[in-house]
Amino acid sequence: MNENASRRQFLLAAGGAAAALGLTSVLHVRPASATPAAMQDAVSKVVGAARVGTGRVKLDLPPLVENGNAVPITVSVESPMTPADHVRAIHLFTEKNPQPEVVSFRFGPRAGRASVATRIRLADTQTVLAICEMSDGSFWSGDAAVVVTLAACLEDP
């Protein structure tokens, strides 16, 4: 049961109880989400004081997903991947998940190409950010927005 279902069930149960008591209250049970500021903090931890250029990173994400539990994503960076010039790492961040970090991939010239695919969780409609770190110490970024729909029906596991 994903966190959205448990949140809905909790709210239904709480709402029912509150109504029975003749009270109205809003129970905020959503886990503390990252904010764009929290994402910026996480990015700063990775890039330090360096300037982050826009471009070079390509994010392949479906614009709309049926289920936020497993969103396929491919990130690639154009690079010769030679010992002199290669991608050192690719970091992924989200702005509205409970925490901003998603994954860090680390490569060397033996990768052949800087291209990775995985499946991530997205708690809500939001933007995914990719930061790549090059062998010359420079950083580049790319992002993509995804609409996440929730399951139509409640279900117990």
Add this chain to the structure above:
Amino acid sequence: MASALINLPQRARRGEFIEVKTLVSHPMETGYRRSQLGVPIPQDIIRLFICTYNGEEVFRAELHPAIAANPFIVFSTVATASGTLEFHWTGDNGFSVTESVAITVD
């Protein structure tokens, strides 16, 4: 549990890159979910995935709870020599899985 599934060409030419698909069985419990009684379910995830090729590390991934359950990671590596690719996943609560696949490089 059949812990992991690896897909890669078992034969390649020297210098070409090969695509490696990996799937490992793990719930990747985020730590943000609650049971039906409201009790938080403790975080339990895979933290690290390392691939070595004839003993040398060629790829690494540091995972956080936002990686979907049963982590799926696809990456590339250059076919340099015949030998073994070894895949190692480690995580919370002593989770540790290792798989190896032989490769022939002409």
Add this chain to the structure above:
Amino acid sequence: MLRPGAGLGALAAAALAVAASASAGDIPLPERRSGYDFTSRETRAMQDDDGANPGLLWVLEGEGLWKNKAGSAARSCADCHGDARASMKGVAARHPSFDAALGRPVDLEQRINACRLNQQKAPALAWESRELLALTAYVARQSRGLPVEAGADPRAQPFLDAGRAAFHRRQGQLNLACSQCHDDNWGRRLAGNVIPQAHPTGYPLYRLEWQSLGSLQRRLRNCLVGIRAEPYDYGAAELVDLELFLMWRARGMTIEAPAVRP
């Protein structure tokens, strides 16, 4: 349907017509579409790629369990059934199937547990347990690509009819019948999801909502909860009858197990 006061001959003819044409609202074969057709491109890609389909993790485990000696008889599935790729071919496509000893149809999970109890002398595997899902996934995988053939046995007819009646019966606080969504409104949207025709050609399947592989019974119980009805217990006759009807309703369609669905 049957009109009260109709002559005996007309009644008999009408009854035959109902049985043969398989009830009003049934989807004709050329229009039957798998749930696969209603999922996104990405979800379909996940199902089509054996290197990306998480259901294959359970199939692989099932392959291992197939060779494990179990129970006081110390027998493995392989000891009697040999290579599953040959012996289990078509089995999932024919289940639920009539069990003469029990006098009623059983689904694949029940068939596996019957073997465990009677042949291996081992305790039954719990519903939705990793082991039972793995064995079911492994056996079902051997029918991939084959057409569904369940429900042809005349001995199973009364149970199939019970399943059909359940499918058309309004139930739960939302007072909905399965047919209202899955016969009358398939292809339309319910909130963010597209309503499929509800053919179980992919079970056991990896459901993204579950983040796990699960059985058809799990899905049926979830649907019942969704319409705010009390879900039948795992293994209930009502669930197996409904499974039988759904598989019969999908006859001729291709088995896709293990499928991937949102």
